[in-house]
Amino acid sequence: DAGVIQSPRHEVTEMGQEVTLRCKPISGHNSLFWYRQTMMRGLELLIYFNNNVPIDDSGMPEDRFSAKMPNASFSTLKIQPSEPRDSAVYFCASSLRTGGQETQYFGPGTRLLVL
């Protein structure tokens, strides 16, 4: 069974450009999470969806960041305009919440560098 798929794996862009990160969760999972990993802050949650609906976006750093989940098999995280401080590894994770229990499975990540 395919795991969480993320694209692109690497992205290099210039400050001010729009960046779109993509995620395909594991089939049958009903929750999707976006995390960011940096040396300074470690792993932090940006936003998560349950049944395609955004539930908690309190971790989204600012209005330059937006996330969508138009259907159960696809989500995007967009940064517009991008800034050098957005350079990080962005992970998508998915889970199936049943009986109050869940395990999140992570994709390989997108390594973003903003010059």
Added chain:
Amino acid sequence: GNSVTQMEGPVTLSEEAFLTINCTYTATGYPSLFWYVQYPGEGLQLLLKATKADDKGSNKGFEATYRKETTSFHLEKGSVQVSDSAVYFCALTGSARQLTFGSGTQLTVLP
């Protein structure tokens, strides 16, 4: 709020040595506890988990026991291999669904 404190790294061991990475947590209620591993240039892989007190999670020779009385979930392996070199993250989920991670512990195993 929830928090996870991990043993500071880096940890360097010789092959076949015994490994312990300490992890303690603060959480309300009854969190689920996890260890994830991140190999160089890769994403996080679930290593093991425990969902209630006294549960022992195990996988690939690694073990961790959910100790509610000491709020700990220490990772152990009896004999490490070079291929175990990676960063290990302790994490929990509580009433909030997001994972709260520790800072990670870099493990290097020398042949």
